[in-house]
Amino acid sequence: MSKEQELTTTQGNTAPANTARASGTASDTRFVVPRVDVLEDDSGITLLADLPGVPRESLELKVEGDTLLVEGVVATPMPQQLQSVYAEVRVPRYRRTFTLSRELDASRIEANLRDGVLNLRIPKQEHARPRRIEVRAG
Amino acid sequence: MYESLFSFPAGFAGDFQRLRNELDDLFGVVGMPTGIRSVAPGSFPAINVGNLPQSLEIYAFAPGIDSSKIEVTVDRGVLTLAGERPASLPANDAKVKVYGRERASGHFHRAISLPDDADPSKVQADYRDGVLHISVARRAGPVPTRIAIQ
Numbered sequence: 001m002s003k004e005q006e007l008t009t010t011q012g013n014t015a016p017a018n019t020a021r022a023s024g025t026a027s028d029t030r031f032v033v034p035r036v037d038v039l040e041d042d043s044g045i046t047l048l049a050d051l052p053g054v055p056r057e058s059l060e061l062k063v064e065g066d067t068l069l070v071e072g073v074v075a076t077p078m079p080q081q082l083q084s085v086y087a088e089v090r091v092p093r094y095r096r097t098f099t100l101s102r103e104l105d106a107s108r109i110e111a112n113l114r115d116g117v118l119n120l121r122i123p124k125q126e127h128a129r130p131r132r133i134e135v136r137a138g
Numbered sequence: 139m140y141e142s143l144f145s146f147p148a149g150f151a152g153d154f155q156r157l158r159n160e161l162d163d164l165f166g167v168v169g170m171p172t173g174i175r176s177v178a179p180g181s182f183p184a185i186n187v188g189n190l191p192q193s194l195e196i197y198a199f200a201p202g203i204d205s206s207k208i209e210v211t212v213d214r215g216v217l218t219l220a221g222e223r224p225a226s227l228p229a230n231d232a233k234v235k236v237y238g239r240e241r242a243s244g245h246f247h248r249a250i251s252l253p254d255d256a257d258p259s260k261v262q263a264d265y266r267d268g269v270l271h272i273s274v275a276r277r278a279g280p281v282p283t284r285i286a287i288q
Contacts, residue, residue: 037226038238048226050241052183052199052268076269082188082195089184089199116201116268 031095034070042130044123045104051094052116059113061120063106068098070118103128175216175249182242183219183270187250194256194274198248201268202226208265210272212258217274220247 037048051059054072062069074092100106103124110121183200198219200208208221225243227236252258252274260275 035240035242036238037241038236039227040235040237041233047238048241050201050268052201055267074269076197076267076271078188078197079190079195082190084186084188086185086187088179089186089197115203115265116199 030091031071031093032089032091033096034072034094036096042124044121047098047118047120047122049094049096049118049120050116051113051118053089053092054094054113054116054118056113059118061109061111063100063109066100066102066106068100068106068109068122069095070097070120071095072118173251175251177248181248182223182246183248185248185250192276194253194276196250196272196274198270198272199268200246200270203265203268205265205270208263208270210261210263210270212252212261212274215252215254215256215258217250217252217261217272218247219249219270219272220245222246 034049034051036050037046039046039048049070051070051072053074053076055075058073058075060069060071062071072094074089074094100122104122105125106122108123112119112121183198185199186197188195188197196217200219200221200223203221203223208219211218211220222245223243226241227234227239253276255276257275257277261272263270263272265271
């Protein structure tokens with residue numbers, strides 16, 4: 001593992017799926033769970049995720065069935081001969097999956113990545129929006 | 139059945155955190171010197187530091203901050219990062235329901251002791267994709283002087 005790979009990484013709660021070293025395809029199995037905020041209003045859900053160091057090109061969003069996958073690779077340029085002396089971010093990959101519920105419209109998700117913060121807007125299906133039910137006297 | 143276990147983001151990871159704290163108490167931190175300004179793991183922003191022959195490179199993982207509001211100062215050999223991260227949540231909107239609330243917000247502050255050969259007049263900082271990169275140049279190494287024996 002090069003020093004460079006050791007340096008690039010993420011904060012906080014590391015969730016190593018296994019302890020494979022970051023080389024070749026084995027590196028795909030180690031990742032960090034990004035921190036998120038999830039907010040819901042009448043028309044949909046907003047998901048904010050911290051992905052520092054991830055540019056738009058190395059962010060991947062996938063919806064498969066009712067599963068939403070957010071995956072990103074830290075691509076902060078670092079000099080080749082950099083020697084790591086201290087690292088809190090050790091795994092340069094973020095991954096987190098969410099289960100969407102049926103009233104959400106996965107085909108109309110809007111995504112916006114700015115300064116390492118992903119903003120996902122997941123609208124609700126038209127028929128799932130809350131509406132007031134009139135009670136008729138009779 | 140298993141899915142319900144994972145639907146509590148902090149739930150079972152929190153147990154591991156407690157285990158880790160207990161292990162730290164047992165073996166780790168006790169008796170080991172820590173930096174006087176060191177912070178708890180997981181503090182915002184996470185920092186990586188690397189050495190180059192001519193400079194010290196610091197990477198702070200601080201997403202979602204207006205770069206004009208990050209303050210980087212060097213005072214008596216201590217480099218300080220400070221700033222404020224706005225809260226993403228609306229102040230008091232009753233219609234918005236909050237489920238996850240894991241991202242840090244508010245003031246942050248971190249300090250790094252620079253090595254003796256760091257040159258505080260040559261510090262460069264840039265902010266890109268949520269990563270603050272600070273490069274502190276080193277002074278040219280002193281030429282070894284030969285001392286004559288009398």
